[in-house]
Amino acid sequence: MSLNLNAYLGIEPDALKVYAQRSEVLAANLANADTPGYLARDIDFRAALAAAGSQGGALQQAPASAGDLTAASASASASASNVSTQQFLKYRVPLAPSLDGNTVDSQLEESKFAQNTVRFQAALTFLQSRFRELTTAIVGQ
Amino acid sequence: MALFNIFNIAGSGMSAESVRLNTVASNLANADSVSSSPGAAYKARYPVFQAIQASLMSPGVGADPTTQAADAAVQVRGIVQSTAPGSARYEPGNPLADAHGYVYSSNVNVVEQMADMISASRSYQDDAQVLETSKSLMLDTLKLAQG
Numbered sequence: 001m002s003l004n005l006n007a008y009l010g011i012e013p014d015a016l017k018v019y020a021q022r023s024e025v026l027a028a029n030l031a032n033a034d035t036p037g038y039l040a041r042d043i044d045f046r047a048a049l050a051a052a053g054s055q056g057g058a059l060q061q062a063p064a065s066a067g068d069l070t071a072a073s074a075s076a077s078a079s080a081s082n083v084s085t086q087q088f089l090k091y092r093v094p095l096a097p098s099l100d101g102n103t104v105d106s107q108l109e110e111s112k113f114a115q116n117t118v119r120f121q122a123a124l125t126f127l128q129s130r131f132r133e134l135t136t137a138i139v140g141q
Numbered sequence: 142m143a144l145f146n147i148f149n150i151a152g153s154g155m156s157a158e159s160v161r162l163n164t165v166a167s168n169l170a171n172a173d174s175v176s177s178s179p180g181a182a183y184k185a186r187y188p189v190f191q192a193i194q195a196s197l198m199s200p201g202v203g204a205d206p207t208t209q210a211a212d213a214a215v216q217v218r219g220i221v222q223s224t225a226p227g228s229a230r231y232e233p234g235n236p237l238a239d240a241h242g243y244v245y246s247s248n249v250n251v252v253e254q255m256a257d258m259i260s261a262s263r264s265y266q267d268d269a270q271v272l273e274t275s276k277s278l279m280l281d282t283l284k285l286a287q288g
Contacts, residue, residue, distance in 0.1 A: 016282075020144045023144065023147060023274075024147055024212055025212075027150045027271045028150050030264075031150045031153055031157075031213075031214060031215045031271075032190070033264050033267065034264055035190040035192050037192075106263070106267055110270075113271060117278060121281060124278075124281050124285060127286075128285060131286035135286075
């Protein structure tokens, strides 16, 4: 019996991908904080993560019989790694519109970025403990 | 990879803000420059920022945000000169004075430049912080399952 690593690691790898892409969007907002006419955007995290989970094998149960099913789950995880959060981008509703048409609120973007970072690190910590469990199982002490 | 792209995006923001700081420094340094004709007087310079992805610029109401890529770095499109009128001062003793004894000073508004400088340095700090955070996230990811 082989271990399905995707199923074992759970949702965290998908979450990491979405967090990484979200941090990219937030970094773009901050870089364009002074660009006239720039519209701030963010990722609809719930929808993005749900899509990432349903496309890959992360949220599905591991197949009962391994063997010939490993190829199928491998291709499913390959499509999951290519999952794009492009379709989940949304414009942020500005709290205080500015005269030059820019909708970036630096403080808001900074706090979202910090929040995203902490969540990224939390996901990393979960993954870390998963790997530690595996190591314990392999070493056996 | 998304995290690598942040280095480009935040880097573009930092270089754009440093151009802005450069223009502020140039404007402040020349705030008291005088000249013998209004046309030759120093004019305040301002950078024009533009998102590198042009489709992000004012797409209008109801535009679809999902049709644009997630990354949008910033670039300095060009430097414009202020068209605000400068002031003329009566200084007959000045070697640069014209036939009527007037010198023409720059149109730099020092208070506005100071505010611009603070805004630019805050934005630069934001970008530097983003860079620093992304770097530590990547290093954390590299260390995954190593200890």
